[in-house]
Amino acid sequence: MTERILVMGIGNPLMTDEGVGVRVAELLMSGYEFPDSVEVVDAGTMGLGIMNLFRDRDLVIVVDAIDNTGHPPGTVVLLSPEDLAPNQIMHSLHDTKFADVLEAARLTGIEPAAVCIGIQVGSLEQWVTELTPEVEAALPTAVSAVMEILAEHGVTPQVSDATDVDAGIIASIRTKADMPSS
Numbered sequence: 001m002t003e004r005i006l007v008m009g010i011g012n013p014l015m016t017d018e019g020v021g022v023r024v025a026e027l028l029m030s031g032y033e034f035p036d037s038v039e040v041v042d043a044g045t046m047g048l049g050i051m052n053l054f055r056d057r058d059l060v061i062v063v064d065a066i067d068n069t070g071h072p073p074g075t076v077v078l079l080s081p082e083d084l085a086p087n088q089i090m091h092s093l094h095d096t097k098f099a100d101v102l103e104a105a106r107l108t109g110i111e112p113a114a115v116c117i118g119i120q121v122g123s124l125e126q127w128v129t130e131l132t133p134e135v136e137a138a139l140p141t142a143v144s145a146v147m148e149i150l151a152e153h154g155v156t157p158q159v160s161d162a163t164d165v166d167a168g169i170i171a172s173i174r175t176k177a178d179m180p181s182s
Contacts, residue, residue, distance in 0.1 A: 010053040017121035021063040032157035047096040057112040066118035073122030074134035
């Protein structure tokens with residue numbers, strides 16, 4: 001049986017490096033074609049709203065910004081959801097940690113395995129859509145980390161030169177360029 005895998009980029013692209021997870025999702029969507037068993041999404045800052053995305057998934061791969069790890073900005077690390085939790089960036093008391101969303105999903109009978117890729121931030125300046133140079137330079141490493149996990153699960157995406165509309169919309173918002181047509 002083929003595993004059903006969800007790759008989620010989490011973050012706020014309006015807060016400098018906090019948007020790195022979304023940028024990784026954008027690169028994956030625009031650079032690769034995935035089999036039907038794999039979906040890549042920009043989950044933004046949806047909190048408990050992402051729980052529904054876990055339905056019928058065997059594995060969830062999360063890419064997110066982390067802070068206070070002691071590592072230099074741009075360091076990419078592989079974490080369990082529990083290890084990600086203390087380093088996730090919370091902006092208010094309304095934010096929800098990924099481990100808590102997984103636990104809520106388990107309470108409803110949704111129980112995918114999960115692995116997290118964290119990228120140490122350098123800046124969290126608000127209303128800045130560009131990543132810091134160190135975190136921008138880490139994007140290929142984070143994409144490679146996702147690809148390695150997929151390969152461990154028997155998935156080999158094909159390199160694509162086709163434009164993914166979802167990735168184009170994300171890029172348009174980030175760069176303030178015209179939206180792509182469908």
